[in-house]
Amino acid sequence: MYRIGELAKACNINHDTLRFYEKNALLTPSSRSESGYRLYTEKDKDILEFILRAKNVGFTLSEIKELLSIEVDKANNACADVKTLVDTKLQTVENKLAELIRFQASLKRLSDACCGGEESAEHCTILEALESDTNAVRHEHHHD
Template sequence: MYRIGELAQLCEVKTDTLRFYEKHGLLSPSSRTDSGYRIYTENDAERLRFILRAKAVGFTLAEITELLSIELDKSNWACADVKGLVDDKLANVEAKIAELNHFQLSLQRLSQACCGGPESAEHCSILEALESSTDNIRCENHSHTHDDEQFTKNCQNKAVSKNSKEK
């Protein structure tokens, strides 16, 4: 039998976490002492470990609630049901990764198009790209010190070409 602080320490979480899970119906003490202290059993500790492992792999509280309902009534569920939940979660994670990769590429392009120099931001390529309705990012007319040599050469060539036309 564990008091709330003991169970929290055993599972390396805060007592507030246990109260939060209790408030959301994921965990409840098996009993209370006459003075109102929460008492948890080893089964409660296992349930908490299940919750923490599910949380660690990215499941939301709602998804954990669903997994717990399956866990409590395994005979009325198929393994395919559980796999379906995991596959749905995996698809969501893959979509988020694709979105983050898109953000990364877009931010890299914005960063590489800008010299980052002390010049006025009146003609900042980043601001211009964000203001425009196109996906094209024009290079600034300043020297570049980026690792991407080809991109830098292209930017410098465009700048030289632009300067030649202006003269």
């Protein structure tokens, strides 16, 4: 049996993180000691490690809850259920990456359009572009 501090240390997290997972119904102490300390079993440690691994690959708390519900009842769930969760998450990540690439290209255009000089920002191409349409950024410098 582990007390909260021992389990947190064994999994390299802090007490607050463990309490957060409890508060969000991802983990429940198996019992309490006579003095009221939360007590966790080796199975609880396995569940916590599962949560941490799922979090490390980007799953949200609600997605982890769903994965845990499948994990504890594998016999009544299909592999396809888990794959669907992963594929949905993968699509979300791919969409975010595409968005970040668009942001990067827009920022690059903005940066390339500005001379970056010490002159007044009254005619700054970056500010002008943000005041209108970022896609219309001129590629020439305003102070040549």
